[in-house]
Structure formats: C-alpha cells, structure tokens
Amino acid sequence: MVTPDHHIKPDDVAAPIDIRLLPAAALTAIVCLTLPTASMAWVRWLPVVLPILGGVAVLGVALARKASKRRVVNVTLIVAIACWLATPAAFFVQQQRIAAEDSGWLEFVDELGTANISAQLVTAPVKREGPFVPSWYATADVEHYGKDLTATDHPAKIVISGDETWQELTAGTDVCFMGRVSDNESSVFVQAITGAEPGTCFGPDDEHNSTGRDVLRETLRNQSADTLSYAPQLLPGLILGDRSQQTEDVEDAMNVSGLSHLSAVSGAHTSLIAAAATLLFRTLRLPRGVVIAAFMCTLLLFVQIVGMQPSIIRAATMGAIGAWALFFGRGSQALPILALSTIVLLTISPELIHEVGFQLSVAATAGIVLGAQPLDRWLHGFLEKLLPDFWASLLSSSLAVSATAQLACQPILLTFIDYVSPYSLVANLFATPLLPLIMIPGTIAAAICVVAPWLSQVLLHIVSLPAAGIGWIATTAAELPGATLPWPQGPAGTALVVLHWAASLIFVLKLLRFQRRPKPPVKIATATSVWNRVLVASKEHYSFANVFQYAVLAIALVAHVAVFWPVQPSSINTDWDIVGCDVGQGDMYLVRTGPTSAMVIDTGPDGDLATQCLAEANIEQIDVMVITHLHADHVGGVSAVLEEYQPDQILYSTGTDPAHDAESTGIPPEARLVSEPLTGIIDHANEDDDHPVEVRWNVLAANTQASNENNASIVMLVEIYRHGGVVEALYTGDLEEDEATKLIAEGNIPEDIDILKLSHHGAQNGGVEIIEHTAPNMALVGVGEDNTYGHPHDDILDALGPRVAIRRTDVDGTFAVTFEQNQAYVALDR
Incomplete structure (x- = not known):
C-alpha cells in the first residue's frame, strides 16, 4: 500500500526557520542600546568580557563533549557566537563613549548647557504649531560646539526647536546657532536661542553650497x-x-x-x-x-x-x-x-x-x-x-x-x-x-x-x-x-503591551507550525459526525503548552476589546487640567484651579450627573461658577450643585426672552448678570506643589439685549498658566453663527487659540468661521449619546479636520485633558 507521505511534494512543507543568528543580533542590539548610558566600568570591561565568555563556553563544550547532549552543545555554541559577534559593537560604543566624555559633550548635556553649536541637519525642519508661536523641529548631528568649537568625533545627535529662520533649510545643510539643552532623558532636545545661520560656525568661507542632490x-x-x-x-x-x-x-x-x-x-x-x-x-x-x-x-x-x-x-x-x-x-x-x-x-x-x-x-x-x-x-x-x-x-x-x-x-x-x-x-x-x-x-x-x-x-x-x-x-x-x-497609561498600558507581544509571538509560532504541516494528497470522506471529529482533534492536540498558548491569545483579545471598547467612565484621573463632564445632551466643564478647587462652566441638564462629575474630580470648592445662558441644557443642574457647594462667585447671562429668567432656573439673587467684559484671576499655585496652576479668565462678550437666548451666551477666554507657559481655552456657550461673525468682525474673538469649546454642541448653526478664525489644536464637545439633533454636525467636524484633536462626551464619556510640559494635550483614561 502506498502511504500518503510518498505523494507529498517538497514544496508542500516549508523549510525550517533558521534562528541561529537571532541571539547574536539581539545581544548586539542590547549592547548598543544600553552601553551608552551604562557606568564607565561596564563600558571599559564589556568589550573584554564578551569574547572571554564566548571562549569559556566553547572550552567547556570541548572538555565535556562526550558527556554533553547535542542540544546543549548547539545552544552553547550559539551563545558563544553571539558573544563574539557582539564584541565589535561593544568596542565601538566604548570608543564613542570615551570620545564623548573627553570632548566634554556628556557633561554639557547633563548640565543642560548653553553654547554655540555647529551642526548638520539630518532631517528638514518641520513646522509645529505651539501655544505661543509656531516652531520648526529638525534632527541634526553636532560637529562642533562651545566657545572654542570643540569637535565631536563621536555621535552627538540632537533635536532642535527653532524659529521661522529654520524653515528654508534642508537635510544635509550645515547650520550655526546658539542653543540651550532643554531635555536629555530619551533624546537631547536643544532650543535654538538665535536664528539659524547656514554654514558652519568657522566663517562665511565654509557656507553650505547646494549639491547635485x-x-x-x-x-x-x-x-x-x-x-x-x-x-x-x-x-x-x-x-x-x-x-x-x-x-x-x-x-x-x-x-x-x-x-x-x-x-x-x-x-x-x-x-x-x-x-x-x-x-x-x-x-x-x-x-x-x-x-x-x-x-x-x-x-x-x-x-x-x-x-x-x-x-x-x-x-x-x-x-x-x-x-x-x-x-x-x-x-x-x-x-x-x-x-x-x-x-x-x-x-x-x-x-x-x-x-x-x-x-x-x-x-x-x-x-x-x-x-x-x-x-x-x-x-x-x-x-x-x-x-x-x-x-x-x-x-x-x-x-x-x-x-x-x-x-x-x-x-x-x-x-x-x-x-x-x-x-x-x-x-x-x-x-x-x-x-x-x-x-x-x-x-x-x-x-x-x-x-x-x-x-x-x-x-x-x-x-x-x-x-x-x-x-x-x-x-x-x-x-x-x-x-x-x-492607549492606557501606567501599569495597565505596560501589561497590555506585554500581552500584545506574547500573543503576537504565539500567533506567529502557530502560523509557522501550520505552514510546516503537510497537505494530504487525497481528502478522504468519512461518515463521522462533526462533533466526533472535533473531539478527536482536541485529544490529538491537547497539551498544557497548547492550552496555555490559547489562553494567552484569548486573554490578549479580551483585554484589547475591553480597553478600546467605548464605555462610560467611572472616575477621573487625578492629574487633570480640564474636565468635560458627561451630563447627557448639555454642557458642563471644569477648569482646575487648585488641588480640590475648580472653575465650573455650565452645569448641564441633570443635577445628579453634575454633582457626580464634581465628586469624581474631587472638587470641594468652586471658585467661579459661570452659567453661559439660561437654556436648561446649560443651567438645569445648578440647583443641585448649589445645594452642596457655595461658589465664591456666580456669573450668568440671559437675553430679552421672558421665558428665561434667573429666579425660575435656580440662579440665586447674589449671582451677577454679566453684560460687559470682565476679568478675574484665580491663583492657588502655592497650595498645590504637585500641580501648581494659575487661571486668568476674561468675559469677552455677553449680549443681554439678544432676543435669541443662544446669542446671549457668555463668551469666555480662560488662560491657564502652567509649566511656565499658558494655554488658552475659549468657551462659547450656544453662540450662533451670526453673533459669532459679528464678534469676530469687532475683534472680540482671539485668533490661534489652543482649545475651543464648540458652540451649541457642534450644531451646524454654530458656523465654521469661528473654527477657521481661532484655528484650535483641540475641540471639546458636550453632546448626548445618540441625540436626535444630529450633533455634532458633519460640516463642523469637516472644518476641524484631522489635525484637531476632538474630545466629545458621547464618545469619550467624562474626559480629562492634561497639559504636558511641551504643551501637548493628552486625554487621560478615566
């Protein structure tokens, strides 16, 4: 009888994967990654220790070759080869490290020094918008630095941030400037104090000339x-x-x-x-x-x-x-x-x-x-x-x-x-x-x-x-x-990365085994039921290793789905600057002013949801409460909030429509009706060592003569001072397009702000002119999930485009925004 194996072609089974050089590549990568920041003792001895370890391993195998198993011998030889192949890289890193120390570059970087720098651009400068003015970022190799223009005969790569004088430069250009090291943790970031001067720092004779490239x-x-x-x-x-x-x-x-x-x-x-x-x-x-x-x-x-x-x-x-x-x-x-x-x-x-x-x-x-x-x-x-x-x-x-x-x-x-x-x-x-x-x-x-x-x-x-x-x-x-x-931050994010790597590795191993499984030349029909075939297959492949691998795959899949599946939040991260409260189809925002204090802008339609958001944000004191106008989706929760909190100051606006009056909506008599520009400062920075912040707020407009209650909305600019910089957030209530156009024409709306609270929950009647005028980096939307109004409208979202980060309560639930030191905006997990 001819067995099926006689009919299997060589191409039907994949060749085994040769992994013998992988340990050497991994060890070389580890050496190059860790040795530049290791202690000098490791730097000086590792290039000597590695070849010795390889030699000892080979010698051990040679002396015990009769008693050693073939697999042990092979593994030992692979380890020895890895040590030898990684040795040249360790030696070169050693020489670079010694050269960097001798030139004073390492000390200069550690001390966040300032000096003249002559460098060659590796990448062309790229424009990035900032909270103040745009900056141009480029990667460069430092060739000389310092008062004496000390040569850097070693890798000295930096990331430069500069002004508009950098925008015309291209990759490969020599440039001279004065720079200050601003960060040296993962990469060396240098802020250009002066403009970019094409050419080296040795004089005009060495200016960069265009090449054929x-x-x-x-x-x-x-x-x-x-x-x-x-x-x-x-x-x-x-x-x-x-x-x-x-x-x-x-x-x-x-x-x-x-x-x-x-x-x-x-x-x-x-x-x-x-x-x-x-x-x-x-x-x-x-x-x-x-x-x-x-x-x-x-x-x-x-x-x-x-x-x-x-x-x-x-x-x-x-x-x-x-x-x-x-x-x-x-x-x-x-x-x-x-x-x-x-x-x-x-x-x-x-x-x-x-x-x-x-x-x-x-x-x-x-x-x-x-x-x-x-x-x-x-x-x-x-x-x-x-x-x-x-x-x-x-x-x-x-x-x-x-x-x-x-x-x-x-x-x-x-x-x-x-x-x-x-x-x-x-x-x-x-x-x-x-x-x-x-x-x-x-x-x-x-x-x-x-x-x-x-x-x-x-x-x-x-x-x-x-x-x-x-x-x-x-x-x-x-x-x-x-x-x-x-992606989740902290331990949860790290655990998910580990699960991702483990599941990916198991998945690839399963695929490789599947590839090496020969295809039968003839498919034999059988009367056996599907259930019996499943049982037979389970018994054939049942083992602890297989069960463990499939368990890891299942856990990784469930973890990814659980993390990225949109769910309503239950708490707010403690390191926040702005919170958008999920109060249904309505607006409520918190601006941090201290460890347990905030400025509250609107309270949404539901008092329970409003107080829940304040509790989750650990708010004990309200410095200023602002009710932009008296529609229920902005003021409905005010009574519940005032039952638990006594704000230092309450501001509100309303138009001429008699259907909306302060008393019937729960606004107390001591609240102040705003009808003209107003400014205030909240400074509790000395009370919060971990998160010092100062807030300056400006009421830009409040049209109390408007017959349309939406157009009576308080328009407020909130300036948040943190990390030595300022972030500008514009809150617009339910302002409609005609009133926004008028305010822009009168010069009452600033340009190029950082954060824009979309007016009227992103409705089409809010218009796109205010978006184009303010050019925000982030947009905030308070909107109910599955609302029947079609908020936010596609035209508004299209006007924002892909560059603008959007945080919306119907998708993100209650969200938190934190300002990092580089003024980037990161929505933290709740």
Missing part, C-alpha cells in the same frame, strides 16, 4: 507642484523621502492612518526599485552574475539619489533582503540575513539602535519574514472559497504583509505615540498597492528631472493619480470616528 530635490518639488490634489505634497516624499512639502494636516492624516511609512524611504521602496531593475535585466537574458552586479549598482544609485543618510542606508539594506529572497527563492534564509545585516549595521553605526526608523524597519521586516507566508497560506484557504483564485491570492498576500508588519511594529510605535489606529490595516491594504505605480516611474522622473524636464513632468502627472489616491485614503481614514484610540 539638493538641485534634484528642489527640481522635483517644483515639478510636482503642478500636479493634482494631494500629489504636490506627497510625491517628493513617496519618491525621495522628502516630506518638506506636506502640510501639517496631511502629515497628521498620514500618521493617524498608518501610512506615514509610504512617504519616507523604506525597505519597500528599495525592494521595488531593485526588483524592477532585476526583472528588466533578467528579461534581457543577461548572465546571473551580471544581473546580481546590476542589482547592486541599481541599489547604490538609488541610495545616492535619495541621500547617504543612516536611515536611507538602513532602508536599502533591509530592502535588499526582501529583493534577495525573492530573486533567489530562498525565503527561509531571509531571517538569518536580516539578523546578520542588523549586526553589521549596528557594528558600523551603533547609534542607529536609537532611531525609531531603524527599530521599525527591523521589526516590520522580521514580522513579514516570519509571519507573512504562513498567514498568507492560512488566509488563502478561507478566501479561495469566496473569491476567484487571483483575487483571493492578491487579497491574502496584501493582508498578510500588512498585518504581520503592524503586529510587529505596534509595541515600538507606542513608545512615541499614545494611540492606536484601528483603520491603519485597511488603509494600508488599499494604499500600499498604489506605491509601485508611483515608485518606479517616479524614480525615473527624479533621475531625469534636471536633464529632461518635459519627460519628467509627463511621468509625474501620470503618477499623481495614485499619489492623490494615497492622500485621499489617508485623510478619509483619519476623519473616521474613533480614528485614534488612546
């Missing part, structure tokens, strides 16, 4: 400017990694949608270029040796066009892995090549380990190498039952690559963003196939844009359509409800 980039930017839709902003980045043309709105949309990797040169870009060139050379039937040489030359040429920066070299190396595996059909060897490339790159440039781009590239490549093929096979088995084979294969492979890359990168992404993008997988599924349509003709256009501008222009107009498609996908995904889900 600069001319090429500028020409490509100019030619892309005539293309359609989002293409002028995206094409320079999609082709050459130049994001300088992206507006803040588009850049935020690309980040939120998870598509930012498309507009920065990555392994995908280099693989596409090299693979296209290889396909061309193979079509010409050139010898294999010539093809390989042409492949490498094409890759080197692309790196030269894009720029010889560490991030580009890293992307080219990682991209070459994918192209190499595809060309030789040796996918099983991609992982050891990835590990070896990581070791080589970190040995040559240990500081790469601190670059997020390098970390993401390695993680994404490892995820794809390990999980994409088995996940593709698993998904294809389901999809081929629903779709034609071509579409099933295309969809399964796209999903597999996107999913495995995102699973691997998400824990790293969470180290510098505090949210997840639930739509990024779908956005990548639709956008990533458009990249090859842009990259290959776009790179040709970039190469000839100077010598043949008319042909380059034609190519750029052709690729502008898929580029516009990527822009549309990004902005659409960023504007969808729940486009950013805040």
Whole structure:
C-alpha cells in the first residue's frame, strides 16, 4: 500500500526557520542600546568580557563533549557566537563613549548647557504649531560646539526647536546657532536661542553650497507642484523621502492612518526599485552574475539619489533582503540575513539602535519574514472559497504583509505615540498597492528631472493619480470616528503591551507550525459526525503548552476589546487640567484651579450627573461658577450643585426672552448678570506643589439685549498658566453663527487659540468661521449619546479636520485633558 507521505511534494512543507543568528543580533542590539548610558566600568570591561565568555563556553563544550547532549552543545555554541559577534559593537560604543566624555559633550548635556553649536541637519525642519508661536523641529548631528568649537568625533545627535529662520533649510545643510539643552532623558532636545545661520560656525568661507542632490530635490518639488490634489505634497516624499512639502494636516492624516511609512524611504521602496531593475535585466537574458552586479549598482544609485543618510542606508539594506529572497527563492534564509545585516549595521553605526526608523524597519521586516507566508497560506484557504483564485491570492498576500508588519511594529510605535489606529490595516491594504505605480516611474522622473524636464513632468502627472489616491485614503481614514484610540497609561498600558507581544509571538509560532504541516494528497470522506471529529482533534492536540498558548491569545483579545471598547467612565484621573463632564445632551466643564478647587462652566441638564462629575474630580470648592445662558441644557443642574457647594462667585447671562429668567432656573439673587467684559484671576499655585496652576479668565462678550437666548451666551477666554507657559481655552456657550461673525468682525474673538469649546454642541448653526478664525489644536464637545439633533454636525467636524484633536462626551464619556510640559494635550483614561 502506498502511504500518503510518498505523494507529498517538497514544496508542500516549508523549510525550517533558521534562528541561529537571532541571539547574536539581539545581544548586539542590547549592547548598543544600553552601553551608552551604562557606568564607565561596564563600558571599559564589556568589550573584554564578551569574547572571554564566548571562549569559556566553547572550552567547556570541548572538555565535556562526550558527556554533553547535542542540544546543549548547539545552544552553547550559539551563545558563544553571539558573544563574539557582539564584541565589535561593544568596542565601538566604548570608543564613542570615551570620545564623548573627553570632548566634554556628556557633561554639557547633563548640565543642560548653553553654547554655540555647529551642526548638520539630518532631517528638514518641520513646522509645529505651539501655544505661543509656531516652531520648526529638525534632527541634526553636532560637529562642533562651545566657545572654542570643540569637535565631536563621536555621535552627538540632537533635536532642535527653532524659529521661522529654520524653515528654508534642508537635510544635509550645515547650520550655526546658539542653543540651550532643554531635555536629555530619551533624546537631547536643544532650543535654538538665535536664528539659524547656514554654514558652519568657522566663517562665511565654509557656507553650505547646494549639491547635485539638493538641485534634484528642489527640481522635483517644483515639478510636482503642478500636479493634482494631494500629489504636490506627497510625491517628493513617496519618491525621495522628502516630506518638506506636506502640510501639517496631511502629515497628521498620514500618521493617524498608518501610512506615514509610504512617504519616507523604506525597505519597500528599495525592494521595488531593485526588483524592477532585476526583472528588466533578467528579461534581457543577461548572465546571473551580471544581473546580481546590476542589482547592486541599481541599489547604490538609488541610495545616492535619495541621500547617504543612516536611515536611507538602513532602508536599502533591509530592502535588499526582501529583493534577495525573492530573486533567489530562498525565503527561509531571509531571517538569518536580516539578523546578520542588523549586526553589521549596528557594528558600523551603533547609534542607529536609537532611531525609531531603524527599530521599525527591523521589526516590520522580521514580522513579514516570519509571519507573512504562513498567514498568507492560512488566509488563502478561507478566501479561495469566496473569491476567484487571483483575487483571493492578491487579497491574502496584501493582508498578510500588512498585518504581520503592524503586529510587529505596534509595541515600538507606542513608545512615541499614545494611540492606536484601528483603520491603519485597511488603509494600508488599499494604499500600499498604489506605491509601485508611483515608485518606479517616479524614480525615473527624479533621475531625469534636471536633464529632461518635459519627460519628467509627463511621468509625474501620470503618477499623481495614485499619489492623490494615497492622500485621499489617508485623510478619509483619519476623519473616521474613533480614528485614534488612546492607549492606557501606567501599569495597565505596560501589561497590555506585554500581552500584545506574547500573543503576537504565539500567533506567529502557530502560523509557522501550520505552514510546516503537510497537505494530504487525497481528502478522504468519512461518515463521522462533526462533533466526533472535533473531539478527536482536541485529544490529538491537547497539551498544557497548547492550552496555555490559547489562553494567552484569548486573554490578549479580551483585554484589547475591553480597553478600546467605548464605555462610560467611572472616575477621573487625578492629574487633570480640564474636565468635560458627561451630563447627557448639555454642557458642563471644569477648569482646575487648585488641588480640590475648580472653575465650573455650565452645569448641564441633570443635577445628579453634575454633582457626580464634581465628586469624581474631587472638587470641594468652586471658585467661579459661570452659567453661559439660561437654556436648561446649560443651567438645569445648578440647583443641585448649589445645594452642596457655595461658589465664591456666580456669573450668568440671559437675553430679552421672558421665558428665561434667573429666579425660575435656580440662579440665586447674589449671582451677577454679566453684560460687559470682565476679568478675574484665580491663583492657588502655592497650595498645590504637585500641580501648581494659575487661571486668568476674561468675559469677552455677553449680549443681554439678544432676543435669541443662544446669542446671549457668555463668551469666555480662560488662560491657564502652567509649566511656565499658558494655554488658552475659549468657551462659547450656544453662540450662533451670526453673533459669532459679528464678534469676530469687532475683534472680540482671539485668533490661534489652543482649545475651543464648540458652540451649541457642534450644531451646524454654530458656523465654521469661528473654527477657521481661532484655528484650535483641540475641540471639546458636550453632546448626548445618540441625540436626535444630529450633533455634532458633519460640516463642523469637516472644518476641524484631522489635525484637531476632538474630545466629545458621547464618545469619550467624562474626559480629562492634561497639559504636558511641551504643551501637548493628552486625554487621560478615566
């Protein structure tokens, strides 16, 4: 009898994954990551200890080779190899650390010093709005610093924040300025005290001259400017990694949608270029040796066009892995090549380990190498039952690559963003196939844009359509409800990251085992019931390890759903500056003035919900209570609040409509009717060492002659002084469009504020002019869940766009906003 095994083809079973170099790559990464901040004793001795440990391990195996088991011998040899391969990186880090100490750079950074700095920009400056004025941020390598312009013959990377004099500079430009170190924890942040002066600090003779690459980039930017839709902003980045043309709105949309990797040169870009060139050379039937040489030359040429920066070299190396595996059909060897490339790159440039781009590239490549093929096979088995084979294969492979890359990168992404993008997988599924349509003709256009501008222009107009498609996908995904889900802070967030890593690893291992399971050549029909087959399968696969693994997967799934599922909050984080109270279809906001005191703006329609919010915020004293107008959804809870609290001051406004009077709504006689501008200061900073804050409030308008009660709303600017800066929040009650337009024309509404409370719960009659005029960074909406008014209106949300963070009580429940030292706004978990 012929057994089924005789009919299994070699291709039916995947080759085993070679992980022998992974320990070496991991150890090298750990050395490069930790040694720069370790004590000098570790720095001096580790490069000596590592090779000795490797030698001792080999010697031990050699002496006990007869008694040792084969598995123990193999593991010991792998450990020895890891120690030896990590030694060069440890030695280079040692030399860099000693050089940094000898030059005085480490002491300068530790003391948050101020000095003249001569640096070369690694990235082009990017504009970021701030609470006062915009700033431009760029990463740079310090070449000389101090009064004597001491050379830094070691890595000295800084992040610069400067004024508008930085906006015209490009990557690779030498710049001289006076800077002050403002932070040195995770990265060295330097605030530019003076404007940027192109050129080194040694004098005008050394000023930066434009290179051929600069001319090429500028020409490509100019030619892309005539293309359609989002293409002028995206094409320079999609082709050459130049994001300088992206507006803040588009850049935020690309980040939120998870598509930012498309507009920065990555392994995908280099693989596409090299693979296209290889396909061309193979079509010409050139010898294999010539093809390989042409492949490498094409890759080197692309790196030269894009720029010889560490991030580009890293992307080219990682991209070459994918192209190499595809060309030789040796996918099983991609992982050891990835590990070896990581070791080589970190040995040559240990500081790469601190670059997020390098970390993401390695993680994404490892995820794809390990999980994409088995996940593709698993998904294809389901999809081929629903779709034609071509579409099933295309969809399964796209999903597999996107999913495995995102699973691997998400824990790293969470180290510098505090949210997840639930739509990024779908956005990548639709956008990533458009990249090859842009990259290959776009790179040709970039190469000839100077010598043949008319042909380059034609190519750029052709690729502008898929580029516009990527822009549309990004902005659409960023504007969808729940486009950013805040990741929990503290121990809960850390535990969720650990669960995510563990579940991802188990999932990949399950996929690899599934891939190595042979397919039976013949499917035998049986009369056994489904229940019996399930029982038999359970007994075959039942083990403690399997049960534990499936339990981890289940716990991770439940934990993710529990964290991100929208639920109503039960308490408020103690570290807050503004609280938006969920009081149903109405407004109530708290502004922190002290440890247990607040300014209250409106009380919503429900007294119980109003007092509950005050209790959850631990409020014992109300300094000022402001009732913007006398509609029930703003004043309904005032009586209940006044039963438990005695505010120091009560302000209110109302119009000429006799249906709304103070007495019937519970406003006490001592309350003050506001009919003109008014200013007050609340300063309890000395009473709160942990959270000192000073509040200055200004009533900008209150039209008590308005026949429309909405237009009688108090319009108030609240200035919150904290961290040595000020954050401006504008509260508008239910102000309607006509009154808002009038106040703007009279100059009563400030421009460029930080936080805007949307008028009339985001209703359409609030208008968009006040949004455009104030240009807020964050919008607050008090609105009831499933309300029948259609609040907030789509036109209002569209006017805010993806750049503006939105906090709304129907989605977030009672939310808290905290001002960090960099004036960023973070909605904390309740």
